Structure formats: structure tokens, C-alpha cells
Amino acid sequence: MAQKFEVSGLDEYKEKLESLSSSGKTIIAMFSGGKDPATGQSWCPDCVVAQPVVDKAVSQASEDFIYVYCSVGGRDFWKDKNCVFRTDPSLKLKSVPTLIKVGTPQRLEEAQCANPKLVEMLFED
Amino acid sequence: MAARTLRSVFTLRSVAAASSAGSLLCKVSNNVQPLKQNSFIYNKFVTGIWSSRKSFHHSSSRPTSESAMAPVGLPPADLVEQYIKQSKVIIFSKSFCPFCNQVKALFNKLGVKFTALELDELENGDAIQEALFARTGLKTVPNTFINGTHVGGCDDTLNRHEAGQLLPLLHVKTHDYEYDLVVIGGGSGGLAASKEAAALGAKVAVLDFVQPTPLGTQWGLGGTCVNVGCIPKKLMHQAALLAHGLQDSRAYGWQTPESIEHSWGTLVEGVQNHIGSLNWGYRVQLRDKNVEYVNAYTTFVDPHTLRTVDRRGKERTITSDKILVAVGGRPRYPDLPGARELCITSDDLFSLSHPPGKTLLVGASYIALECAGFLAALGFDVTVMVRSIFLRGFDQQMAEKVADYMERQGVKFIRGAVPTLFEQVEEGTPGLVRVTATSDEQGTFSDEYNTVVLAIGRDPCTKDMGLNNAGVTLAKSGKIIVNDEEQSSAPNVYAIGDVIEAGLELTPVAIQAGRLLARRLYGGATKKMDYQNVATTVFTPLEYGCCGLSEEDAITKYGAEDVEIYHNGFWPLEFTVAHRPESDCYAKLICVKSQNELVVGFHIVGPNAGEITQGFAIALQLGATKQNFDDLVGIHPTCAEVFTTMTVTKRSGKDASASGC
Ligand SMILES: Cc1cc2nc3c(=O)[nH]c(=O)nc-3n(C[C@H](O)[C@H](O)[C@H](O)COP(=O)(O)OP(=O)(O)OC[C@H]3O[C@@H](n4cnc5c(N)ncnc54)[C@H](O)[C@@H]3O)c2cc1C
Numbered sequence: 001m002a003q004k005f006e007v008s009g010l011d012e013y014k015e016k017l018e019s020l021s022s023s024g025k026t027i028i029a030m031f032s033g034g035k036d037p038a039t040g041q042s043w044c045p046d047c048v049v050a051q052p053v054v055d056k057a058v059s060q061a062s063e064d065f066i067y068v069y070c071s072v073g074g075r076d077f078w079k080d081k082n083c084v085f086r087t088d089p090s091l092k093l094k095s096v097p098t099l100i101k102v103g104t105p106q107r108l109e110e111a112q113c114a115n116p117k118l119v120e121m122l123f124e125d
Numbered sequence: 126m127a128a129r130t131l132r133s134v135f136t137l138r139s140v141a142a143a144s145s146a147g148s149l150l151c152k153v154s155n156n157v158q159p160l161k162q163n164s165f166i167y168n169k170f171v172t173g174i175w176s177s178r179k180s181f182h183h184s185s186s187r188p189t190s191e192s193a194m195a196p197v198g199l200p201p202a203d204l205v206e207q208y209i210k211q212s213k214v215i216i217f218s219k220s221f222c223p224f225c226n227q228v229k230a231l232f233n234k235l236g237v238k239f240t241a242l243e244l245d246e247l248e249n250g251d252a253i254q255e256a257l258f259a260r261t262g263l264k265t266v267p268n269t270f271i272n273g274t275h276v277g278g279c280d281d282t283l284n285r286h287e288a289g290q291l292l293p294l295l296h297v298k299t300h301d302y303e304y305d306l307v308v309i310g311g312g313s314g315g316l317a318a319s320k321e322a323a324a325l326g327a328k329v330a331v332l333d334f335v336q337p338t339p340l341g342t343q344w345g346l347g348g349t350c351v352n353v354g355c356i357p358k359k360l361m362h363q364a365a366l367l368a369h370g371l372q373d374s375r376a377y378g379w380q381t382p383e384s385i386e387h388s389w390g391t392l393v394e395g396v397q398n399h400i401g402s403l404n405w406g407y408r409v410q411l412r413d414k415n416v417e418y419v420n421a422y423t424t425f426v427d428p429h430t431l432r433t434v435d436r437r438g439k440e441r442t443i444t445s446d447k448i449l450v451a452v453g454g455r456p457r458y459p460d461l462p463g464a465r466e467l468c469i470t471s472d473d474l475f476s477l478s479h480p481p482g483k484t485l486l487v488g489a490s491y492i493a494l495e496c497a498g499f500l501a502a503l504g505f506d507v508t509v510m511v512r513s514i515f516l517r518g519f520d521q522q523m524a525e526k527v528a529d530y531m532e533r534q535g536v537k538f539i540r541g542a543v544p545t546l547f548e549q550v551e552e553g554t555p556g557l558v559r560v561t562a563t564s565d566e567q568g569t570f571s572d573e574y575n576t577v578v579l580a581i582g583r584d585p586c587t588k589d590m591g592l593n594n595a596g597v598t599l600a601k602s603g604k605i606i607v608n609d610e611e612q613s614s615a616p617n618v619y620a621i622g623d624v625i626e627a628g629l630e631l632t633p634v635a636i637q638a639g640r641l642l643a644r645r646l647y648g649g650a651t652k653k654m655d656y657q658n659v660a661t662t663v664f665t666p667l668e669y670g671c672c673g674l675s676e677e678d679a680i681t682k683y684g685a686e687d688v689e690i691y692h693n694g695f696w697p698l699e700f701t702v703a704h705r706p707e708s709d710c711y712a713k714l715i716c717v718k719s720q721n722e723l724v725v726g727f728h729i730v731g732p733n734a735g736e737i738t739q740g741f742a743i744a745l746q747l748g749a750t751k752q753n754f755d756d757l758v759g760i761h762p763t764c765a766e767v768f769t770t771m772t773v774t775k776r777s778g779k780d781a782s783a784s785g786c
Contacts, residue, residue, distance in 0.1 A: 104401065105401035105405050107402075108409070117412050117413070121408065121412050
């Protein structure tokens with residue numbers, strides 16, 4: 001099983017990547033709408049659907065992978081066209097959920113993140 | 126406008142032809158000798174609308190008495206069973222019913238052949254409808270069956286299609302191989318064919334493997350176009366156009382500094398990142414559409430058996446009912462000392478980690494000229510060594526225009542020369558290579574270059590594939606000989622794209638041929654690839670777009686007397702303020718006098734020629750005449766409007782140089 005981390009906001013995300021940079025492992029990051037503390041669920045319905053699919057793939061992935069779950073914050077913060085997650089040159093997120101293989105052009109967006117065949121492919125090679 | 130009239134005439138006639146033939150058949154149907162031919166008509170009807178005069182002639186030729194015969198006098202219930210059994214797709218329909226038309230339109234759009242039985246035109250139509258009700262519980266029309274499976278009415282059919290469950294019904298497995306279709310080569314053609322076949326319900330795998338170049342360059346899924354062809358080339362062309370734009374900008378008031386640096390590294394990184402995302406996108410698409418992707422080199426064991434070897438040397442044997450060879454081609458290396466060790470090709474150039482420096486391009490293909498064009502615009506010292514003519518196969522007057530322009534932009538041409546030897550002077554990135562060459566004029570001579578790009582042609586990747594094990598016949602060129610349905614001499618082996626003899630080495634051609642083939646194999650469609658009037662563009666800094674025949678080919682085909690050529694130089698408005706030369710851009714139309722000045726060749730050298738030519742190509746496809754071009758009202762001010770006002774013929778010898786408006 002891949003090692004798992006959970007961060008919130010761009011700064012924490014970048015710090016986490018920095019600290020993992022020497023691990024030599026492949027990092028898969030999941031960007032998801034923040035969780036409502038009351039329900040423990042994301043405000044973004046697509047993220048809610050995708051999460052169990054991603055979790056399953058993470059639990060089946062090899063030790064060579066590290067999984068970082070990153071909350072992009074509340075709905076209003078994310079919907080802002082100038083949200084840092086949208087403007088950051090290394091991310092340029094267009095939607096949540098987005099799954100990326102860090103440092104590669106490989107990414108899955110929205111409904112793709114809920115498709116087990118595609119999510120598994122991200123955890124291959 | 127005239128082009129539009131032309132089209133509607135065909136449409137009307139086709140409808141007339143279809144319906145008259147249709148009613149003829151319905152009479153036959155009254156005697157209960159129905160079907161098949163009805164579907165024939167519907168398909169033809171649609172072909173009649175969309176393609177050229179050829180199909181119009183088809184439409185008017187009456188389908189004859191080949192119609193399948195259901196035995197006379199069967200009880201209606203048995204008759205219904207017969208109908209269902211006899212056709213892959215049957216729609217019990219009524220000729221006036223809009224819902225029936227929706228269903229027919231869907232199958233037409235999908236290119237799937239179907240039979241429509243118009244119950245209102247049959248004497249025993251009511252009885253058949255009753256029998257259908259008894260069988261399906263559905264009283265109304267349309268009532269659709271595919272391969273014996275009851276699909277249902279209009280909504281049932283449309284919804285089932287929406288859910289991706291309609292087309293798979295078309296396909297029934299009739300063999301014991303692992304796959305219905307294995308595609309060798311995940312390039313433009315192979316990917317298109319595999320996705321289409323899978324969508325039609327076939328079990329499909331794509332086997333793709335990229336052999337590294339002598340320099341070690343390798344790339345991902347997608348084939349030549351995406352990785353080392355159209356895509357990086359056009360992006361680098363754009364970098365060149367921006368350089369021209371920067372020069373012009375000062376005349377338009379921008380205080381652009383005189384000297385601006387270009388970063389090759391940034392360009393390559395941007396281009397390669399985009400390619401990387403496309404590679405991934407293809408993998409996602411294949412996975413999403415249930416096409417298995419195997420990254421392995423493939424050879425034939427026999428017509429149905431393939432052997433694959435992956436990167437790690439792991440072997441696998443795969444069997445398939447049908448096999449599609451779409452392996453494309455790779456740059457040719459001359460058999461000269463130092464060629465493989467010291468030179469690169471287009472396979473390496475777009476990902477070169479260092480600026481190429483002083484560059485020699487060997488060859489006069491469009492690839493050589495395009496690369497020379499963008500490298501020169503980026504500021505490199507560029508020479509092109511040409512054995513004989515530019516752009517073989519293209520209109521030679523236009524080819525010379527393209528080269529002239531490039532020469533004025535600083536590209537040096539050595540004509541009538543061939544290299545004989547490449548020697549390393551210095552290692553490095555870039556290093557230095559001494560190139561020795563000979564020409565009639567200069568004898569033996571040599572010069573030194575940082576980078577030598579060979580672009581002398583491409584060879585099909587058929588050499589070590591064991592195609593003879595499958596009984597596939599190759600042409601002398603090494604390309605695969607196929608019939609007009611892309612079928613090779615081995616009946617279950619097909620080929621498309623760059624690898625076929627007498628094809629066109631263009632991405633959209635490979636894609637179209639692949640899609641149509643898949644629809645014929647798994648969708649019951651009959652439409653074949655039309656290789657005529659395919660437009661193309663050479664993306665030199667000043668683009669050259671063309672469709673149809675070159676002047677040379679038109680004269681060979683129709684005779685010089687029967688060919689009328691209209692031509693015009695033009696000075697794009699955007700060139701005027703920027704003080705660019707007046708004589709660079711040029712357009713010509715090649716017409717056949719005896720055929721009402723039918724336009725058979727369209728040529729333009731100028732900015733955005735690719736965009737212009739794409740639109741006009743449909744006029745050629747629809748058989749437009751010079752009069753149609755004259756009747757067309759231009760968009761002012763554009764370059765393309767030059768085609769609406771051409772009056773000077775070449776024959777007249779009158780001045781055709783640019784004039785203002
Ligand atoms: C520099 C350049 C610029 C171009 N520009 C344009 C353009 O602007 N417009 C245009 O329309 N066309 C352009 N083309 C042509 C276009 O790229 C090709 O026509 C097109 O890619 C052909 O597609 P294909 O499917 O036949 O083969 P390809 O795209 O070449 O794909 C074949 C695939 O099969 C793989 N393969 C080969 N042998 C095997 C084997 N034994 N086992 C497994 N896999 C194998 C190859 O590695 C490759 O991935 C350009 C080509 C080049 C080189």
C-alpha cells in the first residue's frame with residue numbers, strides 16, 4: 001500500500017512535496033473540495049463520488065507510490081477565478097476533483113477520477 | 126452561392142432518384158419480395174447528399190432485382206422472423222413517420238447500413254404490424270432489431286445509443302481468436318480505427334512500440350504526427366511566425382527592442398510538455414473505450430498470430446481474427462559514413478536538448494523546408510542541400526515560390542548537390558560536423574555545421590515485421606499493397622496510413638481511412654475512403670496550401686490545350702504597413718476548359734494558407750467551376766478573397782502581379 005498524507009491549502013501542499021522530494025517515489029496528488037466538518041464530506045459532489053475509487057486504488061498501489069490528498073478549501077475560495085490552485089503555474093487546476101502524477105503531464109479530471117480503470121492506470125508504471 | 130446551388134441540385138436529384146427507385150421497389154415488395162434494396166436506397170440517399178457527383182450517379186442507377194426474397198405467401202409472423210433474420214439492422218417503419226426518420230437518421234449518421242421496411246407501402250403492412258405487436262408488445266413504428274435482438278422504438282433506440290449499448294449489438298463473435306481486431310501501430314490511423322472498432326463492439330488491442338533513433342530519442346503513444354510530426358512542427362512554425370510578427374510590430378508602433386533573444390530550451394520544453402499531455406490523453410481514451418494498449422514491438426507469425434516483445438524483452442503471443450497494420454514510416458538514412466552517428470532527423474529535432482546552431486538540412490521534402498523555415502526564423506544559420514527539385518509531387522511553380530521566399534528570408538540553398546561523407550570535427554552539444562558533398566557545378570566541396578538534419582525521405586516500417594509470414598504482398602517501396610477497401614493480399618490483414626502503397630502520407634487521411642474501415646468491418650457500413658481532392662499545406666514561414674492537381678498533373682491528364690490557369694499575385698493588407706515585399710504571395714486556380722471550367726487545382730502561397738485551403742477544399746469536392754468562384758462574394762479585406770476575383774489567365778501572358786484594392 002502506498003504511504004498516505006493529507007494536507008490543506010497550496011502552501012501545505014508545496015511544503016509536503018518539498019519534504020517528499022528526496023523519497024525517490026512517485027507522488028500522486030488528489031485535489032478535492034474541502035470537507036464539511038459536520039458531515040466529513042466534500043462540498044463537491046464529484047469529489048464525493050471519486051474518493052472511494054481513489055482510496056481503493058491507493059490501497060492497492062505499490063510501495064513505490066506516495067499519495068497526497070490536498071483540500072483546495074471551501075467552495076467560494078475555489079470558485080474564485082484567481083484561486084491560487086487555478087493560477088499556480090505547476091498546477092493550473094481547472095476542476096476538482098483532479099488527480100495528478102506529480103512532475104508529469106498525467107492527470108485525471110472530474111468524472112475520470114471516478115473511473116476505476118483510469119485511476120488504476122495512473123498508479124501503473 | 127453557386128456552390129450552394131450546386132449542392133442542392135444534387136440533393137434534390139438524389140432524393141428524387143431515391144424515392145422513385147424506392148416506390149418501384151415497394152411495388153416489388155407488394156409481392157413480398159422485399160428488402161435489402163430499401164436499405165441500399167437509404168444509404169445511397171445519404172451518400173448522395175454528402176459526397177460528390179460520383180455518388181449522384183450511383184443514386185440514379187436503379188438498384189436491380191438482387192433483392193432478397195422472402196418466400197411468397199408466408200404467414201405474417203413467419204415473415205417478420207424472416208425479415209429479422211435476413212438483415213443485420215432492420216427498422217419496421219412507415220415512410221411518413223418522423224420518429225422512424227429519426228432512427229434512420231441515426232444509423233445514417235453512424236454510417237451503419239440498415240434495412241427499412243415501410244409498412245405503409247406494403248399491402249400486408251397491417252398484418253405485419255400486428256405480428257410485430259404479438260412478438261414485441263410494441264404496437265407502433267419504428268420497431269428496430271439488430272442481429273435478431275429487439276431494440277424497440279425510437280426512444281429505445283436513441284437511448285440505447287446514448288448509453289453506448291446500441292452499436293455493440295452489431296457485432297457477433299464468429300471465431301476463436303483472442304481479439305476481433307488487433308491494430309499494430311498506435312499512430313494517427315491505428316488509434317482512430319481501434320477506438321471506432323471498439324465503439325462498434327469489437328474486442329480490440331493496439332500494439333505500439335517506438336524504436337529509439339540512433340541518438341536514443343524515444344516518445345510515447347500517438348505515433349509520428351503527435352510526437353515527431355505535425356504537432357511539434359506546427360508549434361515551431363508558430364514560434365517562427367511570432368518572430369515575423371515581432372519584426373512587423375515596430376512598423377505598427379510597438380516599441381519592440383531591435384534585438385530579442387529566443388530561448389530554444391523554453392520552446393522545446395513547452396512543445397514537449399504539450400506532447401506529453403497528448404500521449405497521456407491517448408492512453409486515457411484507449412482505456413476509457415476498452416481498447417487494450419500493449420507497449421510492445423510486434424511481428425507476424427502467421428496471418429492470425431502475432432508475437433510481441435516489450436521493453437524488458439518479455440514475449441507474448443496474441444491471436445486475432447483481423448489485423449490492421451498501421452505502422453507508418455521513419456526517416457531514411459543514406460548509406461554514407463557518419464550518417465547514423467553524426468546526423469539527426471526530424472525524429473530528434475523537436476526534442477533536441479540544445480540549440481542546433483549552424484544547421485544543414487539535407488533534402489527538399491516538405492519536412493526539410495518546414496524545418497529550415499522555422500530554424501531560420503528563430504535566428505539560426507540555415508542551409509538546405511537539395512539534389513534536384515523542391516517538393517517533389519507538388520506544383521513546381523508554387524514550390525519555387527516557397528523556396529524563393531525562404532531564400533529572401535536568409536535560408537541558403539545548395540542546389541544539385543548530394544552529401545558524400547560526414548566527419549566529426551568536435552564533440553559537444555552542439556558539436557561540429559564536416560560535411561563533404563559533390564555537385565556538377567562545384568565538384569567536391571565541404572563545410573562545417575553544428576547540426577545536420579537528414580530529411581531525404583521516409584521508409585515504411587515493414588522490414589522486420591514478418592509480413593511474408595502472413596502472406597502480405599509488399600510493393601517495391603516496401604509499402605503494403607491494398608485494394609480500395611484497405612485490404613492486403615492476406616484477406617484478414619488490412620493496412621492504412623503512411624504504410625500503404627499509393628496512399629497519402631497525411632494524418633487526417635490515416636484517421637479517416639481508419640474510421641471508415643472500422644465501420645465497414647464492424648458497423649455494416651459500405652463507405653470507402655476517397656483519396657481524391659485531399660487538401661494539404663506545407664507550413665513554411667509563408668505557407669503553401671493546395672487541393673487537387675498540380676499544373677503539371679493537370680496538363681498530363683487533360684492536355685495543355687484544355688487546361689486554363691487563372692492566377693494572381695497578392696499583397697496581404699498586413700504586409701503593407703509592415704513594408705513587406707509586394708511579390709511574395711500568389712494564388713492560382715487550374716480549370717478544365719471542356720468541362721465548364723471545372724476547378725481541378727487550387728494553390729496558394731501566403732499567410733494562413735492552411736486555414737484558407739481547408740475551407741475551399743469543399744468547393745473542389747463538390748465540383749465547383751470557375752464561374753462558382755466568380756459568383757462568390759469575397760470577405761474584405763482578406764487574402765482568401767483573391768480567389769473570387771481572378772481574371773488573368775496564364776495563357777494571356779498578362780501581368781498577374783499584386784494590385785491594391
Ligand atoms: C516532420 C513531419 C511533419 C509532418 N507534418 C504533417 C502535417 O502537418 N500534416 C499532416 O497531415 N501530416 C503530417 N505529417 C505526416 C503524419 O505524421 C503521418 O501521415 C501520420 O502520422 C501517419 O499515421 P500512421 O497511423 O500511418 O502512422 P504513425 O503515426 O507513424 O504511427 C505508427 C506507429 O506504429 C509504431 N510501430 C511501427 N512498427 C511497429 C511494430 N512492428 N510494432 C509495434 N508498433 C510499431 C510506430 O512506432 C508508431 O508509433 C508529418 C510527418 C513528419 C515526419
